[in-house]
Amino acid sequence: MAVKELNISPVGRVEGDLDVKVYIDEGKVTKAHTQAAMFRGFEKIMAGKDPQSGLIVTPRICGICGGSHLYCASSALDTAWGTQLSPNALLLRAIGQATETIQSIPRWFYAIFATDMANKKFANKPLYKEVVKRWSAYVGETFQTGLTASGLPVQVYALFGGQWPHSSYMVPGGVMCAPTLKDITRAYAIMTQFKNDWLEPVWLGCTIERYMEIKSWEDMLAWLEESDSHKNSDLGLYIRAGLEFGLDKFGKGVEKFLAFGTYLHKDMYNNPTIEGRNKALISPSGFFDGENWHEFDHMKVSEHVKHSWFGDQEDGLHPWDEPIPTPVKSQPLHHSDFDGKYSWAKAPRYDGYAAEAGPMARCIMAGNPANHEHQIRDPFFIDAYRKLGGASVFTRVLARVHEAPRIYQLINEWLGQIDLDGDFYNKPVEKDGKGFGATEAARGALAHWIEVENGVIKNYQVMAPTTWNVGPNDGNDNPGPIEAALEGTDIEDVKDPVEVGMVARSFDSCLVCTVHAHDEKSGVELSKFKI
Numbered sequence: 001m002a003v004k005e006l007n008i009s010p011v012g013r014v015e016g017d018l019d020v021k022v023y024i025d026e027g028k029v030t031k032a033h034t035q036a037a038m039f040r041g042f043e044k045i046m047a048g049k050d051p052q053s054g055l056i057v058t059p060r061i062c063g064i065c066g067g068s069h070l071y072c073a074s075s076a077l078d079t080a081w082g083t084q085l086s087p088n089a090l091l092l093r094a095i096g097q098a099t100e101t102i103q104s105i106p107r108w109f110y111a112i113f114a115t116d117m118a119n120k121k122f123a124n125k126p127l128y129k130e131v132v133k134r135w136s137a138y139v140g141e142t143f144q145t146g147l148t149a150s151g152l153p154v155q156v157y158a159l160f161g162g163q164w165p166h167s168s169y170m171v172p173g174g175v176m177c178a179p180t181l182k183d184i185t186r187a188y189a190i191m192t193q194f195k196n197d198w199l200e201p202v203w204l205g206c207t208i209e210r211y212m213e214i215k216s217w218e219d220m221l222a223w224l225e226e227s228d229s230h231k232n233s234d235l236g237l238y239i240r241a242g243l244e245f246g247l248d249k250f251g252k253g254v255e256k257f258l259a260f261g262t263y264l265h266k267d268m269y270n271n272p273t274i275e276g277r278n279k280a281l282i283s284p285s286g287f288f289d290g291e292n293w294h295e296f297d298h299m300k301v302s303e304h305v306k307h308s309w310f311g312d313q314e315d316g317l318h319p320w321d322e323p324i325p326t327p328v329k330s331q332p333l334h335h336s337d338f339d340g341k342y343s344w345a346k347a348p349r350y351d352g353y354a355a356e357a358g359p360m361a362r363c364i365m366a367g368n369p370a371n372h373e374h375q376i377r378d379p380f381f382i383d384a385y386r387k388l389g390g391a392s393v394f395t396r397v398l399a400r401v402h403e404a405p406r407i408y409q410l411i412n413e414w415l416g417q418i419d420l421d422g423d424f425y426n427k428p429v430e431k432d433g434k435g436f437g438a439t440e441a442a443r444g445a446l447a448h449w450i451e452v453e454n455g456v457i458k459n460y461q462v463m464a465p466t467t468w469n470v471g472p473n474d475g476n477d478n479p480g481p482i483e484a485a486l487e488g489t490d491i492e493d494v495k496d497p498v499e500v501g502m503v504a505r506s507f508d509s510c511l512v513c514t515v516h517a518h519d520e521k522s523g524v525e526l527s528k529f530k531i
Contacts, residue, residue: 022486022497034345036470067100072446082431086422105403115135134237148198149198155190160175178424203401216383235401247502253485255290258356264281303463304475307340319447320461360391367382400508443466469481469509
């Protein structure tokens with residue numbers, strides 16, 4: 001059989017432009033390239049400006065996780081300036097991050113991922129009709145319920161942040177809000193509606209408390225059979241249909257995972273330092289090499305540009321040592337040199353390894369037996385990961401949705417800890433220096449590095465979870481996480497390669513699907529369509 005080449009552009013359903021080029025031989029992907037086709041330039045915008053410009057500019061990087069960028073921008077200045085953070089400030093930052101993340105779970109599941117399960121590829125499966133009934137785009141019964149509910153948590157964000165997206169209420173030294181009892185009460189009511197409208201009756205089919213009793217894959221299977229409400233919940237349907245459809249059989253990836261961690265404990269990060277951050281985290285950071293956990297060290301982060309359209313930079317530099325990205329002048333018009341430079345994304349590496357960022361990384365870090373008492377300690381996912389044979393489309397999605405009940409509980413806990421008579425902001429003393437701020441956006445590890453010199457920004461570097469996942473080959477020509485996850489994927493129909501889209505979208509890459517399929521030998525376009 002002739003080797004076929006598919007150019008799929010773009011493969012996301014959100015924003016930006018992600019092109020995927022896969023080489024197919026005898027129905028199997030043998031090689032893949034991911035290509036970020038848009039230059040953003042936010043780091044160039046920051047150069048030479050007031051250090052606090054990041055609080056205004058970087059939340060505009062993304063219309064879905066702008067609060068996460070704000071979290072990083074304020075945290076980077078906290079470490080550069082040596083600020084003081086009150087318990088209230090840490091609580092309100094955590095609530096902002098958590099509400100932005102939990103709203104993304106139903107929005108992503110229904111609008112981005114689950115509609116692929118209604119593809120005709122699965123029409124011969126027993127559960128297909130039920131999947132179509134619930135999750136078809138726009139008309140699915142719970143598709144609409146989930147999307148509607150997803151708008152509730154960001155109402156809580158807006159209560160404290162003034163607006164969502166693109167808020168700027170987090171600042172070095174704290175937060176620019178002073179909530180009242182009415183605000184707290186309203187926030188409780190909004191989150192309760194989220195739980196009552198979707199999380200418990202539609203998604204779980206049980207109480208959050210019952211779901212949180214699950215500690216192993218065997219527990220999950222027992223929960224599934226415990227009652228019809230569990231089995232017939234959307235989570236129950238996802239587990240049953242996902243396994244029936246074979247989603248656990250493809251999309252493996254690099255099998256190395258990185259989490260920067262998030263949610264700083266209100267009493268453990270009042271004097272922010274880079275060195276003290278890991279211990280203060282509630283959602284723990286770390287690197288998992290496939291077998292063992294390792295403590296996170298931001299100095300082991302580097303970026304490669306051999307295959308990126310940037311010049312004047314050597315490979316493998318730490319963000320503090322990188323220049324502001326400068327586009328190469330010789331970027332090809334048709335972006336076709338996959339042996340050379342082929343993407344606007346850089347290739348991040350941790351300790352030299354490509355590492356997957358995202359909910360699966362977070363859930364694996366939560367299973368580290370060395371986690372502190374105040375940190376999330378959840379053995380379920382690492383057990384499921386091992387029992388199900390490692391990473392796959394199925395486990396990647398399972399990790400994302402597994403987080404929702406816990407995040408809900410954390411938000412309610414933090415709302416109850418706010419001291420309405422306490423401080424929310426301590427004015428910092430501005431000075432030159434270097435800073436590092438990080439969090440876990442809905443899609444994974446996000447960090448900002450800043451260097452302030454002579455009162456202005458000398459260097460600003462942003463490394464987003466999408467960069468970790470969609471980055472191109474590195475300086476040693478090793479593939480990025482999505483490129484690796486696509487390799488070995490069986491393609492049933494080259495004119496409708498839904499499998500490619502499912503792998504890419506299981507990472508929830510923040511890049512927006514038109515597909516161009518070409519026969520490599522003849523050059524004839526096989527098909528052109530939207531996913």
